Every structure is written in structure tokens, then in C-alpha cells.
Amino acid sequence: xxxxxxxxxxxxxxxxxxxxxxxxxxxxxxxxxxxxxxxxxxxxxxxxxxx
Amino acid sequence: xxxxxxxxxxxxxxxxxxxxxxxxxxxxxxxxxxxxxxxxxxxxxxxxxxxxxxxxxxxxxxxxxxxxxxxxxxxxxxxxxxxxxxxxxxxxxxxxxxxxxxxxxxxxxxxxxxxxxxxxxxxxxxxxxxxxxxxxxxxxxxxxxxxxxxxxxxxxxxxxxxxxxxxxxxxxxxxxxxxxxxxxxxxxxxxxxxxxxxxxxxxxxxxxxxxxxxxxxxxxxxxxxxxxxxxxxxxxxxxxxxxxxxxxxxxxxxxxxxxxxxxxxxxxxxxxxxxxxxxxxxxxxxxxxxxxxxxxxxxxxxxxxxxxxxxxxxxxxxxxxxxxxxxxxxxxxxxxxxxxxxxxxxxxxxxxxxxxxxxxxxxxxxxxxxxxxxxxxxxxxxxxxxxxxxxxxxxxxxxxxxxxxxxxxxxxxxxxxxxxxxxxxxxxxxxxxxxxxxxxxxxxxxxxxxxxxxxxxxxxxxxxxxxxxxxxxxxxxxxxxxxxxxxxxxxxxxxxxxxxxxxxxxxxxxxxxxxxxxxxxxxxxxxxxxxxxxxxxxxxxxxxxxxxxxxxxxxxxxxxxxxxxxxxxxxxxxxxxxxxxxxxxxxxxxxxxxxxxxxxxxxxxxxxxxxxxxxxxxxxxxxxxxxxxxxxxxxxxxxxxxxxxxxxxxxxxxxxxxxxxxxxxxxxxxxxxxxxxxxxxxxxxxxxxxxxxxxxxxxxxxxxxxxxxxxxxxxxxxxxxxxxxx
Numbered sequence: 153x154x155x156x157x158x159x160x161x162x163x164x165x166x167x168x169x170x171x172x173x174x175x176x177x178x179x180x181x182x183x184x185x186x187x188x189x190x191x192x193x194x195x196x197x198x199x200x201x202x203x
Numbered sequence: 204x205x206x207x208x209x210x211x212x213x214x215x216x217x218x219x220x221x222x223x224x225x226x227x228x229x230x231x232x233x234x235x236x237x238x239x240x241x242x243x244x245x246x247x248x249x250x251x252x253x254x255x256x257x258x259x260x261x262x263x264x265x266x267x268x269x270x271x272x273x274x275x276x277x278x279x280x281x282x283x284x285x286x287x288x289x290x291x292x293x294x295x296x297x298x299x300x301x302x303x304x305x306x307x308x309x310x311x312x313x314x315x316x317x318x319x320x321x322x323x324x325x326x327x328x329x330x331x332x333x334x335x336x337x338x339x340x341x342x343x344x345x346x347x348x349x350x351x352x353x354x355x356x357x358x359x360x361x362x363x364x365x366x367x368x369x370x371x372x373x374x375x376x377x378x379x380x381x382x383x384x385x386x387x388x389x390x391x392x393x394x395x396x397x398x399x400x401x402x403x404x405x406x407x408x409x410x411x412x413x414x415x416x417x418x419x420x421x422x423x424x425x426x427x428x429x430x431x432x433x434x435x436x437x438x439x440x441x442x443x444x445x446x447x448x449x450x451x452x453x454x455x456x457x458x459x460x461x462x463x464x465x466x467x468x469x470x471x472x473x474x475x476x477x478x479x480x481x482x483x484x485x486x487x488x489x490x491x492x493x494x495x496x497x498x499x500x501x502x503x504x505x506x507x508x509x510x511x512x513x514x515x516x517x518x519x520x521x522x523x524x525x526x527x528x529x530x531x532x533x534x535x536x537x538x539x540x541x542x543x544x545x546x547x548x549x550x551x552x553x554x555x556x557x558x559x560x561x562x563x564x565x566x567x568x569x570x571x572x573x574x575x576x577x578x579x580x581x582x583x584x585x586x587x588x589x590x591x592x593x594x595x596x597x598x599x600x601x602x603x604x605x606x607x608x609x610x611x612x613x614x615x616x617x618x619x620x621x622x623x624x625x626x627x628x629x630x631x632x633x634x635x636x637x638x639x640x641x642x643x644x645x646x647x648x649x650x651x652x653x654x655x656x657x658x659x660x661x662x663x664x665x666x667x668x669x670x671x672x673x674x675x676x677x678x679x680x681x682x683x684x685x686x687x688x689x690x691x692x693x694x695x696x697x698x699x700x701x702x703x704x705x706x707x708x709x710x711x712x713x714x715x716x717x718x719x720x721x722x723x724x725x726x727x728x729x730x731x732x733x734x735x736x737x738x739x740x741x742x743x744x745x746x747x748x749x750x751x752x753x754x755x756x757x758x759x760x761x762x763x764x765x766x767x768x769x770x771x772x773x774x775x776x777x778x779x780x781x782x783x784x785x786x787x788x789x790x791x792x793x794x795x796x797x798x799x800x801x802x803x804x805x806x807x808x809x810x811x812x813x814x815x816x817x818x819x820x821x822x823x824x825x826x827x828x829x830x831x832x833x834x835x836x837x838x839x840x841x842x843x844x845x846x847x848x849x850x851x852x853x854x855x856x857x858x859x860x861x862x863x864x865x866x867x868x869x870x871x872x873x874x875x876x877x878x879x880x881x882x883x884x885x886x887x888x889x890x891x892x893x894x895x896x897x898x899x900x901x902x903x904x905x906x907x908x909x910x911x912x913x914x915x916x917x918x919x920x921x922x923x924x925x926x927x928x929x
Contacts, residue, residue: 164324164356167323167324168320170320185264187263188261193239
């Protein structure tokens, strides 16, 4: 039983990390231009300074 | 109608938007960018300009965002830089760009993520509880512990993810109405409260995970619906930005300044070049030209104007450069009267009840009565209030409207995605529903059934070849059309163009004239607007007649519509002869000519009172009121702003067949949506009674809810491939 008391909060914490990461990607505009981002990776020059 | 911005000295600073840090930003619509190299070229050229802090090309929306240092912004330089890279750029009106920031979409996405997180993790604690239901070892204390854990995760998530529903329910209750979000909110809140009580009392069943899963599934539907509308809005704004982006004004020191239409004031002096559209109503100060009013009145014949004449916004300047004194702002140009008619029509449209709302009108009272009856009946039959209330809440949650909430948006987003690939833009889901019910199609003639451009009619190739060198030297649309017919070749020398009259010049050393009958010297000929005369000095004069040609697939489209059981009619503002000819060629028996805007709207209304569901296809300002009055409306991408706003669907491209595609897809979408409703009804017919008789536990609830939603979504996805091929 003790192991459950440890594992359960841990898994919730990990899921929260994932949620936080999604929040960050949403806030920093990473879904604004999916097509452009897919193409940018082919460019050698780092032209992806965010506005 | 592409304007040229590369003339040096043009001032476009009206398009700059001030930023918080003192700098300025500019948005440009860039056409033709589609690859990594395009991004590098465009951003490289724009970023090298002095004063530019950063430039970022968004491939998804096709917009280039440029940030300037304060006071250093020069939009014209950026447009020239993009042109050097090989792309056309058009400034985007800042008023429209501000709307493009999609806050609502981000909020829904975050709510969806939170609901997904909550549903998944609450389920993690529900699994041991469910296992306990099937005789696995689970003591009551462990079960209560699991329920509390489930509550700690699910409740905050449900409160956050449920906010869009709670807010909408509250807004609707405050005005004394109940929309679909009211039962959803009641169901979720009741479920959480009852589950708390059960957990507190050490009961067996709690439904925290069900409440969050319900929100998760409903949010998917909401988000899909929002994406559809946001995409359509953005695409519609782009179309309009390409069409009439700017007005060119002359400042007192004679400099030319381009500004967004909304900033033109009464009394401003405007320049309208040949081929451009008159931006606002005005009086001609200088210049002679002819105006094409086809989009305003449906007439194909150009109208001559001279200083002192009034011209209306939306007319196309055909031959000479005009200086106009603005007599109205863009908002209250001659468009305003039409806009009022459009508004009246739009109100009748908003009374349309959507399929989902019709279903909700049956669903909500049924389910709530059932839940209330379960509580009262259960208590009366000796269940005890706690058990009776629990069963009532289970009825509410398991007959959840997730299938309802997903059934229609999922179908509509796949349907409009399919139409989008065919070049048809759907403005809203309701538009598709209305289109599927249509049984009568009314076409405007000019620019819809026809190409809306003058084309040379049966002239001998020898004459065309003779006149072509002069035609190539002229900017007049009829001459352009003649030049296009003749193809590339020599150009006349020493050409002098007299605005509103014609051109004269030397072809192989002989003086020749091309233009109006009087200018060329043809005697005894009645001056007509859709013809040119040509002749060498002293020779006989030849007449070249032009006419507006039918779109190549017009007759085929009309036949295809007939085959689908629709009747077809033409309502036109043009003269009877031209309309009759077009009707005959397109194979349409019913036509009316010489109608004004109110006449067209009245005709559409008369058809509606006969009980017909009318699809209006029109492009001009004279169609706008009829478009708004019709049951469903389509406009080509070349239509005026007012008409595009009044239309439900916009088709780009040359083919009229888009109308048939749209009708097919709309009908298929309606079929899918009805199938989905049928399935949802069947599901509820089984799940409802099961809940009433206490056969449902949290495990069954979780399985049934997600199962029904998956079936509905899969059925909707069949839309993207099946049916509707011509």
C-alpha cells in the first residue's frame, strides 16, 4: 500500500509537468504556424527569431 | 485588380501599427510562399532593410509580420524587398489584423488539455475502484481513499475546463433563455456535488471521472467548431484584403499616400488609376474615363464620366486616370443603404434553427423529466432519498449530450475541409445545413454565370492581327481583351492615347486609330459601349464587337443542378437581350432582367413565401440584399465586400461547378449528421432506462460515454472520402 501512496502522487506530478509543458507551448505561440515550422528546419540560417 | 506599390515615393504609413515598446509593426499578405526557401528569401530580404528589427513569415496564414524601430517604418520598402524576392505582398488593414489574434481558440485548447489531463488521471484512481466492482480485493477504506484522490484531481479540472460552458449557460440564463450549456452545466455540477456526498458518506459509486470525461468530449466538439469558424474568418479576411486594400490619396504638396479604406475622410482627394476600383463615393475633379458598374448594377455596358460626375464605391475605372473628391466615408458610402437591406436579411437568417438545437429541444426536456421521475419514483418506491438521487444524477450524466455535441461539429468540419480543398470557403456550420435544404437556385448573370469580362466576338483573324499592334499599346480593357486574343506581337509606334476616346499610332508607317466610332471616323454608326472601331487613315473602318462570355461550365452546372432535383432561374440587372442570350446558352428557361437591388430581394422573398428554399448565387452589390434574404447564399471570390459578407459560402476559382460540389457535400453532411443523431438517440434509449433501473455503475458509465462518442466521430470522418463525386 505504501508504494501506491508514493507512485500515485508521482504519476500525477508527471502528468502535471506535461500539462505545464503544453501550456508553455500554447503561450509561446508554437501552434501559430505549423507549416512554417515544418519547413524552417530545412534552413541552415537560424531565421526563426520569434517576434 | 492587383495594385502596384513599387512606384517610388508612395507613402503607406497608414498601415503601420504602433507597438507597446515604441516601435511599429506591419502585416503583409504574401502570395505564393510555400517552402523553406521562400521563408529564407522573404525574411532575408525584409530583414536586411534599415530600421527593420525582425521579419517573420507565417506559412500557415500566409502573412509576413515585420517589426520596425520607432519612426523608421517604411512599408513600401518592405513590399519592394518582398517583390525583389519574387513574391506579391499586400498590406493588411490593421483593424482586421487585430481580430486575427485567436484568444478564444487558445483558451479552448487549454481547457481541452486540462480536461484531458483530469480525465486521464481521475481514471487512474477509478480503475482500482472499478476492479473492486468485479470482486477484486478492495477494502472500503482503500476505495474511499481512491475516491478522494480522484476528487482532488477531477474537481479543479472540471471547474476550469467547464468555464466555457458555465459562462455561456449563465449568459443565456440572464436573458431568460436556456441553451444547450444549461443542462450540461447542471449535469456536471450536480454530478460533482453528489459524488462528494457519496465519498464523504463512504458510498460505493462516485462519478468524478465521468464528469471530466464528459467535459473533455464536449470540448472536442467545441474546439472543432471554433477551428472551422476561425479558419473561414481568416480566409475571408484575406480575400477582401487582396481585393480593395487601399485608397491612394493626394496630399496638398502633390505626394501620393496610400491608406486603409477606413481612414479616408470626406473631402480627401483620391487618385483612381485605370483598372482600379473606386474606393469611396466621390465627385470627379479631373480626368475623363469610363466606369464599369457591373458589380453595382449588373449592367455590362460601361458608363462615361467627366469632371463633376458622381461615381460610386465599387465601380471599376476603365480607361483614364481620375482625381476624385471623396463625398462619403467608406462606412457610409452608397454601400450603406445596401448594408441596411443586408442586415434585415441577416436577421431572418439568424432565426434559422440549427439541427443540433432542434435535437436539443427534444433532448433537454426528455432527459430532465426522466431524471426527475427517477428521483421521485425511486423514493416513492422505497429506494431511500440518497440512492434515488444518485440514480437521477446517473441518468443525467450517462445520457450526456456528448454524442449530440460532437455529432454535428465533427461532420461539419470534415465537410468544410473537403470543400476547402475544392476552393469553396464555408463561413459557418449553419450555412452548410441551410444549403442542404435548398430546392431552387437563383443565379445572377454578370460575373456569376458569365466571366464578367468583355471578350471579342466572332471577328476575322485578319482584322484582329491588323488592330493588335495598337491594342497592345492601350490600357483600355476592351483593347486588352483584343490584345489577349491576338497574342504577342509588334507594338505600334508614336502612340497617343486620348482618355475615353481611343488610341492612335503608326503601324508599319501608316497612321491608324482604334477606339470609339466618332474617334476613328466611322460615319453613321451608333456609338455603343461594347465595341471598338479600327481603321487606317483613309481606309474603311471595321467594327469589333465585345461581349461577356458564359463561364465554360455554366451549362454543365445548370444540368447537374437539375439532375439533383433543383430548379434554376436567372435574376439580372442587365438588359433583357443580354440576359435572354445567356439564359438560352446556359439552358435556363426562367429569367428576369432589369431588376434593381430591391427587386431582386423581393423576388427572392416571393419565392420564399411560396415555400421554396432558395440558394442565391451572386457577386454584385445589387445582389447583396438578395444574398442576405435567401435561405443560403454563395458568392465568387471576386465579389464585392458587401456581397461576400452577405454570402454563406465563397468559391474561388473559375469553375461554377463549385456550386454543385457545395450542394453535394452539404447534402452528404446532413445525411451523416442525421445518422449520428439516430445513433445518439438509440444509445440514449438503451442507457437511459438502464440508469433508471440502477444497472449503471461508474465502469459502465465511462465505457458507454466514450464508446458512443468514438462511434459518432468515426461516422463523421467517413465524410472526408465517401459520396458526392461528380
